[in-house]
Amino acid sequence: MSAAQAMPGSNPAALARWRQARRRGHMAVLAVTSLLLALSVWAVQGSVIPGTDWRRMGGFAEVVTGFGRFLPPDPTLLPTLFEPAVQTILIAIIGTLLGAVMSLPVAVLGAANLRPLGMPGYLLARGLMTMSRSIHEIVWALIFVSAVGLGAFAGILALACRSVGFVSKLLAEAIERIDMRPVEAMKAQGARPLDMVRHAIVPQLLPIGLGTLIFEWDINVNRAAVLGLVGAGGLGLTFHNQLIASNYAGVTTVLLTILAIILVGEAISVRLRRRLV
C-alpha cells in the first residue's frame, strides 16, 4: 500500500480523487435508498392499505390481546403430539431419500461436462431443477393429493419433488468439479467402467452428496410440518385441528414442538456434516 493511498491528505491530487470517489459513493447510496423508499411507499399505498382488513383488526390494544391469547402454551396437549411429530420426521426422512434417488439421474443429465443425452437431456434436467425449486411445496402437495389421495404418501412425494432441484443442482456442480486424474489412472490400469465409478468417482461425490442431503433433510422437517395443512398428515394436521377449534394455547404448543424438533434436527445435522468434512 502506497503512502498516498494510506493517507490521502499528503497528496492533493489523491485527496481530490478520494473525495470525488467518496462523494460518488454517497450519491449511489442516496439514490438506492430513495429508490427503495419510493418502492415501499408505492407498495404500501397500492396493496397494504387497501388490502388489509383494518376494521377487523381494531386498535393497538385489541392486537395485543389477540397475541396474548396465544400465551401461555397448553401443556396438556403434549402427550398427543408425540405421534404426529414422529410422522412428520419420518415423512421428512423418506421424502429426502426419495428426492435423493430422483436427483441422481437429473444431476448426471444436468452436469455440463457429461451431458450423456446431449443438449436436449441437459436442458430437460436444468428445466426440471428450476421447476422443482420454483413450485412451492404446498403446490406439489396439492398435485399429489389429487393423484394419490390424502395421507403421508402425498407428502413424501411432494417433499421429494421439492428437494430434487436443490440436491441435483449441487450434485451436478460436484460432478462438474470432479478430479479426473484418479479415473484416468484406473483406466490406465485397465479397470472396468463400473469399478472406475465405484472407486474413483463415488468417493469424490459422496461427502458433498451426503452433506447436501442432511442439509435438505433439515429443511424438509420444516416443510413437512406445513404439508399437513393440505392433507399430508403429521404436525401440520394437529396445527390445523387446534386452529379450527380456536385453541390458541394449543397452537403455541404445536409451534414450540416444531421449534424443538427443528433445533434438535439442526444440532444433529451440523454434527453429522462436520464429521463428513
Added chain:
Amino acid sequence: MSSTNTLMVLQKRRRRSLLRFLLLLALGAGLWLTLQYLNVRLERFATLFDRLGTLLATRYYPPDFEYIMRPRFLQSVLETIHMALLATLAGLLLAIPLAWLAAFNASPLPGVGKSAARVFITGARAIHEMIWAIVFIMVLGFGVLPGVLALTLGCIGFAGKLFVEEIESIDDAPVEAMRAAGAGPLAVFFFGVLPQVRTAFIGIGIYTWDVVFRSATVVGFFGAGGMGWYLRRTADQLQSDRVAAIILLIAALVVVSEVISHHARTALEGRTGQRVLAR
C-alpha cells in the same frame, strides 16, 4: 508370515462385508416398517405415473391462460410483488441489527442480547412462513398485512442466519483495534464490521429477495394476500386448468426474478471482485 497376513486381511474384509450386509438389511427393514407405519401403499406407486399422466393430460391441460390475464388476477400478482418487496426490505433492515446482536465476535450485548437475538432468528427460521401467516391471520384477520408480516419473519430467519455466519467469519483485528482505541459499539459496527461484510450482505440480500418472492406467490393460500388465494380457490373448486395456468405463471415469475437477481449478483461480483455468495 505373509500367509497369516493374507488370512487376516481376508477375514477382516469378510467381517466388514458381513457388517455392511447387516446394516443394509436393517436399513431396508426400517424403511419397510416406516412405510407401513405411515400407511404408504407401495402398490399405488406403480400406478402413480399412469394416474399423474392422465391427470396432467386431461385435467391440467390445456392451461386456462385467459384466467390469469383477468385484471383482478393481475392485480393480485402486483400485490404479490408489493408484499415480497416490503417484506424483503423490512426483513433485511431488521435482520442486520439482529445479526449484529447475535454474532459471537461482534455482539454489543454478549449476554442476554446475544441469546435473545439467536432465539429470535432461529424461531423465525424454524416455523414455516405459511404457519406464521396463519398465526397472523388469526390475530389480524385476512389481508395483505399478515402476509407481509409472515414473509418478514421468514426473511429475518433466512437472511439473519446467513448474516450472522458472515459477521462471525470477519477479520477481528480491525474490531479489536477500534475497541482498544475506545470506540463505542455503534462505531465499531459501522466502521469495523460493516465495511468487511457489505458486499456479502448485498449479495445475500439479493438472494433473499428470490426466496421471499417465491414464498410470496403462495403465502396467500390461507388468506394472507397476493395470488396464493386464487390458487386455493381454483384448487378447491377442482378447476385444474386454472391451477395449471397459475402454477406456470408462478414458475415463469420465479425464473424471471432469478435471472434478474443472478445478473445483479454477477454485476456485484464484477464491480467488487469478491465472491458474493458461496452457495
